[in-house]
Amino acid sequence: MNPEQLERYRRHILLPQVGEEGQQRLLQASALVVGAGGLGSPASIYLAAAGVGRLGIVDSDRVDLSNLQRQILHATEDIGRSKTESARETIQALNPEVSVTTHAERLDPSNSLKIIADYDLVLDAADNFLTKYLLNDACYLAAKPLVYGSIFQFEGQATLFARGRGPCYRCLFPAAPPPGLIPPSSEVGVLGVLPGIIGIIQATEAIKWILGIGTPLLGRLLLYDALEMSFRDIKLERNPDCPLCGDHPTILGVGEA
Secondary structure (H helix, E strand, O other): OOHHHHHHOHHHHOOOOOHHHHHHHHHHOEEEEEOOOOOHHHHHHHHHHHOOOEEEEEOOOEOOHHHHHOOOOOOHHHOOOEHHHHHHHHHHHHOOOOEEEEEOOOOOOOOHHHHHOOOOEEEEOOOOHHHHHHHHHHHHHHOOOEEEEEEEEOEEEEEEEOOOOOOOHHHHOOOOOOOOOOOOHHHHOEOOOHHHHHHHHHHHHHHHHHHOOOOOOEOEEEEEEOOOOEEEEEEOOOOOOOOOOOOOOOOOOOOOO
């Protein structure tokens, strides 16, 4: 590393679990963040600050005034702009060394495998069930680790899925809830700091995975309650009847379910 890198990442390098070798691994790694909103904002910013060398950002939306209460990638002057372009500018202002690839499109069965193929791991910062199931299936089929996060009002959850090392998202949630059962935040609200906490947990899991340190959230669902200010985790098991990762899978391609 050059002198500027040694200074920028000095607090990482001082950690025995990271060191210069670990920082090099981060610089050479790539991560795809699906969603440049509440979860994707803190996750992307901290991955960039940590020196993850290449980030991909997927989002088809534009910045809205109502986003700014929680989506810290964007500023008031970004209203009306593409979220991916706003995200790129924020990330590169923080760390110009980070290469940012933008995907201003929605994931669908035709593009998901192609997009995730270029990255070492994926962070699920999506805000809808359709994308979460699609991303789970694509990452499992492509053998890409998937760092999952989700929020609702004052509560959040996170875990890590990796093929052959525990359950997948379909083991946890076999089917999406009926339309209208879980209303979006635009109807019921969300505490602005909540996605910051869960997004940072996602970034932490991604960094640990890249470095190969610590105990990952494999087979554990971390639950956070902001009102109680409490964390707890529950054990997750692979479902042998899961249509994707079970003993007799029926989902063999993206978009088949």
